[in-house]
Amino acid sequence: MGVAVVTDSTAMLPAALAASLGITVVPVHVVIDGEEFEDGAEGTTPADIAAALEARKAVSTSRPAPAALASLYSSLAAGGASEIVSVHLSGAMSGTFESAQLAARTAPVPVVALDTLAVGPCLGFAVEAAAAAAAAGASASEAAAAAMDRANASTSYFYVDTLEFLRRGGRIGAAAALLGSALAVKPLLAIEDGRVVARERVRTSARAIARLEELAVEAAGDQQVEVAVAHLRGEERAAALTDHLTERLGDALAEPIRVGELGAALGAHVGPGMLAVCVAPAVTSAP
Known part of the structure; x- marks a missing residue:
């Protein structure tokens, strides 16, 4: 097997693609009114999470337990992995990277845990770079470097109808959310250094898109x-943006x-109507 590649469900990798590349995906957990689910499990469809948010149910997320990742690393080692690269979303947004670090300490083979400072499709593109490197014979450290290089060279922008859900999840401050509402602006946001930042503010959703x-x-x-386009309950917007960019x-x-709808772990923090685009340099050759 050589180097095994692991990531989390916020990478938004289609299941068939992850399987074809030999990438193991660990689900982040979603908590809806006190009931905990694995991202992607029954009850966590995009429609489910949008309905829960609109009903103002308590929705939050939690990282995979270190013990779950430790068990996975042991299983991959038993299956023939000599090293593992575990590529995850920004540590500023989730404790998943920390769980990977903790699990790596007891793994039977070397594990390189990586905080990409990315999330969503940009994380997915970084993971694919790691998988391509591993398939070409790279070490876990080299595969992690390939993932980080692509993450650093990628750009992620997104639009939300309201900042309220980001505020509820603690991804932006209450003052910023209140300002956006008071000015009736439509925010364009970006991921920079692993955090959500305001990129621009415009007056209408059409102008924002x-x-x-x-x-x-x-x-x-x-x-x-x-390029990847992501959305939550915004199929028409996503299709139009995809057509224009194509x-x-x-x-x-x-x-x-690539067009995809957000899973529960990401959708919980942005709300219905969210539209995002990630641009990543193509992988032209194996590292």
């Missing part, structure tokens, strides 16, 4: 890229744009 498109095109520049980026797209 048009600006999201422009920012994605700017991020692509003149390089070959892969036309504008043309031959710069190394692969068709």
Whole structure:
């Protein structure tokens, strides 16, 4: 087996793709009115999480337990892994990376735990880079470096209809959320240094989504890229953005744009109507 690659469910990797690349995905946990679920389990569909948020139910997330990751690492070692690279979402947003660090201490084989400072599709693209490196014979440390390089070179922007859900989840401060509501602005946000930051504020949702498109095109520049569009209960918006970017980026797209709906662990913090785009440099050759 060589180097095994592990990530968490916030990477939004389609199950078939993860399986084809040999990536093991660990679910983050979601708590709805005190009942805990694994991300992706029954009761945690996008429709379920949107309904819970709109009903103002208490929705939160929790990291995988270190013991669960330790068990997984042992299982991968028993299956022939000589090393493991465990690639996770920003440690500023979740304790998942810390759980991986703790589990690595007792693993029977070396484990490199990585905080990518990314989340969502940008994390997914980083994990794919690690898998490509591992498949080419890289060590766990080299695979982690490939993942980090791609994460650092990726750009993630997103739009939300309201800042309220980010406030509830502690991802932005109450003052910032109140200011957005008071000014009736539509915020464009970004992930920088592993945290949610305000990128721009515009007056209407239509202008915000048009600006999201422009920012994605700017991020692509003149390089070959892969792009992912993510949404929560925003199928029409996501389809329109995908069509526009496909036309504008043309031959710069190394692969068709990937479109996906957020799982519960991410959807819990952004709310219905969220629309995001991630632009990552294409992996042109194995590290």
